[in-house]
Structures are given as structure tokens and as C-alpha cells.
Amino acid sequence: MANQQPNSGNPRVDIEYRRKKSAEEMKHQVITFAMMIFLTIVAFVAAGYEGFSAWFIVPFILILAIVQVIFQLYYFMHMSHKGHEAPALFLYSGAFVGFITIIAFLTVIWW
Amino acid sequence: MAAEQKMTYETWPASPEKQTLEAKNKFLGFWFFLGGETVLFASLFATYLALKDKVPNSDMALAKDLFEIPLAFIMTMLLLTSSLTSVYAMYQMKNFNFKKMQLWLGITVLLGLGFLGLEIYEFNHYVHEFHHSFTSSAFGSAFYTLVGFHGAHVAFGLLWITTLMIRNSKRGLSLYNAPKFYVASLYWHFIDVVWVFIFTVVYLMGMVG
Numbered sequence: 001m002a003n004q005q006p007n008s009g010n011p012r013v014d015i016e017y018r019r020k021k022s023a024e025e026m027k028h029q030v031i032t033f034a035m036m037i038f039l040t041i042v043a044f045v046a047a048g049y050e051g052f053s054a055w056f057i058v059p060f061i062l063i064l065a066i067v068q069v070i071f072q073l074y075y076f077m078h079m080s081h082k083g084h085e086a087p088a089l090f091l092y093s094g095a096f097v098g099f100i101t102i103i104a105f106l107t108v109i110w111w
Numbered sequence: 112m113a114a115e116q117k118m119t120y121e122t123w124p125a126s127p128e129k130q131t132l133e134a135k136n137k138f139l140g141f142w143f144f145l146g147g148e149t150v151l152f153a154s155l156f157a158t159y160l161a162l163k164d165k166v167p168n169s170d171m172a173l174a175k176d177l178f179e180i181p182l183a184f185i186m187t188m189l190l191l192t193s194s195l196t197s198v199y200a201m202y203q204m205k206n207f208n209f210k211k212m213q214l215w216l217g218i219t220v221l222l223g224l225g226f227l228g229l230e231i232y233e234f235n236h237y238v239h240e241f242h243h244s245f246t247s248s249a250f251g252s253a254f255y256t257l258v259g260f261h262g263a264h265v266a267f268g269l270l271w272i273t274t275l276m277i278r279n280s281k282r283g284l285s286l287y288n289a290p291k292f293y294v295a296s297l298y299w300h301f302i303d304v305v306w307v308f309i310f311t312v313v314y315l316m317g318m319v320g
Contacts, residue, residue, distance in 0.1 A: 018125055019206065026202045033195045040187055040310075047315035048180050054319045065311040069304050076198050077300045083129070087142035094146035098153025105157035 032075040039068045114287040123207040123284075128293035130286045141294045145301050152305050155257040156312060162253040163317070171248055172241040174317030183314040186229050187306065190265075193222035194303040197296045204292055209284045212292070216276055219299065223269045230262045254313070261309055264302050271295050 043061045046052060052060075074080040079087060114131045116122075129135055164173045200215035234255070237243040245255045272295050279288050 012121075015121065022202060022205050026199070029195070029198045029202075033191070033198075036191060037188075040184075040191065043311060043315060044180060044184050044187075047318055057319050058316055061311050061315050065307050068307050072194065072300055072304050072307070076194055076303075077297055086139055087145075090142045090146035091149060094149030095153075097150045098156075101150070101154050102157040102160065105154075105161045109161045 029075055032071050036068050036071055039064045114285065116286065118207070118285060120207045124286075125205070127205065127207075127284070127286055127289035129290070131290075134286070134290035137290050137294055141297060145297070148301065148305075152257075152260070152308075155253075155260060156308065159253040159257045159313065162249040165250050166248040171250075172237075172243050173250070174313075175320050177237055177241060177243060178314045178317045180314075180318065182229065182233060183310055186226055186233075187310045189222050189226040189229070190303050190306050193219045193226070194300055196222065197299045201293060201296050204284065204289060207284060212284070213276055213280070216272055216292075220269055220272055220276075223265055223272075223299075227262065227265050227269070230258070230265075234259075258309060258313060261302070261305050264305070268295070268299050268302055271298065 043064045046057050046060055046064075073091070078084070079091075114133065118127075124130055129138055166173065196215050196219045200212045200219060203209075203211040203215060243251050243254075245251055275288070275291055275295055279291075282288065
């Protein structure tokens with residue numbers, strides 16, 4: 001909740017509190033980054049490994065990509081913070097329309 | 112709070128990017144733009160998936176002949192790391208540390224330039240080694256439109272961030288320019304979001320077949 005204004009009546013205490021809060025948040029961001037690197041490496045290894053069939057690899061790496069994008073949106077782009085209702089509406093509407101477009105294009109060439 | 116007010120470390124608010132009406136509008140408008148960008152890139156992905164490996168004759172290179180894991184991996188790491196460095200820049204912005212914010216933005220720009228350089232090398236390699244060009248096949252057109260559009264976004268993002276850094280270099284942080292930096296960093300993260308799907312759908316799925 002780094003975007004909340006604490007109110008102790010003592011500005012010095014508030015600044016210390018906020019600094020600590022945002023340092024803590026930065027630590028979470030670095031953990032998120034480490035997880036994103038890990039997911040990326042898993043995806044590259046899975047795609048490069050000969051033993052798996054494409055029927056396993058393709059859905060698997062797509063799920064990894066979606067997880068990684070959720071990290072990016074909610075942590076790096078702060079969508080987990082308060083006041084992001086409208087951004088969520090905009091982004092999900094865009095993703096919904098985009099998803100339908102992709103499904104339409106893919107099915108058009110299948111049948 | 113007024114945008115032109117001279118701020119100090121003590122008076123700097125917790126969310127400097129959303130203090131003025133202009134800042135709030137910018138924030139909302141920019142997310143609306145990102146929703147539109149999502150649709151734009153999704154339609155380019157849809158076109159690419161529909162036209163992947165659609166080449167006029169069998170001696171032309173397909174996705175599995177073109178893409179190499181090491182190059183795609185290095186490009187991914189550069190862009191992902193630049194996403195983290197721009198998070199650091201926004202962290203310093205919230206701490207009212209202008210110099211460190213500029214430093215992290217500078218590192219972000221350098222990583223972005225490295226990515227762009229590799230992409231130029233890659234396209235050049237495909238055209239000269241594989242005769243895989245924009246006009247050689249439907250596959251080529253779809254590939255260069257999707258990946259090239261992303262590359263153009265990277266180039267635009269670099270220009271944007273560099274311009275902000277130069278324009279505000281002597282001004283320091285204020286409630287007027289803090290939202291500008293914030294929105295530019297959102298754009299930079301969005302470029303990485305798109306790249307995650309490009310490296311998965313284009314490069315990794317291309318190598319799998």
C-alpha cells in the first residue's frame with residue numbers, strides 16, 4: 001500500500017515509514033524479477049529439449065508467458081495498488097478483443 | 112497540490128505521479144491507450160499465426176530454419192533487465208532522488224539500445240543469409256510487421272525516455288514532470304509485456320515447429 005498517505009502528525013516519522021514501505025516494495029520487485037528470469041529460462045529450456053512433443057511444449061510455454069505477463073502488470077506496472085480499477089477495465093477489454101481476434105484468425109485458416 | 116510548487120524531500124507526496132488533475136488524466140488516458148495497443152498487437156499476432164510458414168516454394172526458409180535460441184535469449188534478458196532498471200528509476204522518483212532516477216533511466220536506455228542493436232543484426236542476418244525479407248513471402252511480411260512494430264515501439268520508447276531525461280535534466284523533480292516519467296516507464300514495461308509473447312509465440316513456438 002505504498003500509495004497511501006500515512007498520518008501520524010509527525011512528518012519526519014511519516015517519511016521514515018514511507019521510505020521503509022517503498023524499500024520493502026522494491027525488495028518484492030527484485031523477487032518478482034528473479035521469478036520472471038526463472039520462468040524465461042524454463043520456457044527456453046523446454047523449447048530446446050528434444051524429449052517433449054510440441055503438444056506439450058506449446059501450451060506449457062504459453063502458460064509461462066501469461067504468468068510472466070501477470071507479474072509484469074501487477075508488480076512492475078503497479079496494478080496491484082489501489083486506484084487501478086479503470087486501468088484493469090481498459091487492459092482486460094483490450095485483451096478480450098485481442099483474444100477473440102486471434103481465435104477468429106486461427107479458426108479461419110483451420111476450417 | 113499545484114504542479115509548479117517547489118518540492119522538498121519532506122513535502123514530496125507518496126504518489127507524486129497522481130497529485131494534479133493533469134496527472135490523473137494522463138494516468139487514465141495512458142492506460143486506455145495501452146488497452147488499444149493490446150488490440151493492435153493481438154491483431155498482428157493473429158496475422159502472424161495465420162501466415163506462419165506460408166511461403167511460395169519449398170526452398171524458402173521456415174520459422175524452424177531461421178530462429179536461434181541464443182540470440183532470442185540474450186535479447187529477452189536485455190529487455191527484461193531493462194524493465195527492472197526502470198522499476199528502480201520509479202523507486203528513486205518516489206524517494207525524490209532525481210540523480211539516481213536519471214542514472215537508472217540511463218541504464219534502461221542503454222539496455223534498450225543493446226536490444227535494438229541485436230534486432231537490427233538479426234533482421235540483417237535473415238535478409239542476407241536466408242533471403243527472408245518483407246516482400247519474399249506472406250510469412251516474411253507477417254514476421255517483419257509484428258517484430259518490426261515491436262522494435263519501432265522500443266525505438267520510440269528510447270527516444271521518449273531520452274527526451275524526458277534531457278528536457279528535465281536541470282529542472283529536477285516536480286509534480287509536473289513526475290507523471291511524465293511514470294507514464295514513460297509504464298510504456299517501457301508494456302514493451303516488455305509484448306516481447307514476452309513475441310519470444311514465446313514467434314521464437315520458441317517457431318523452433319518447436
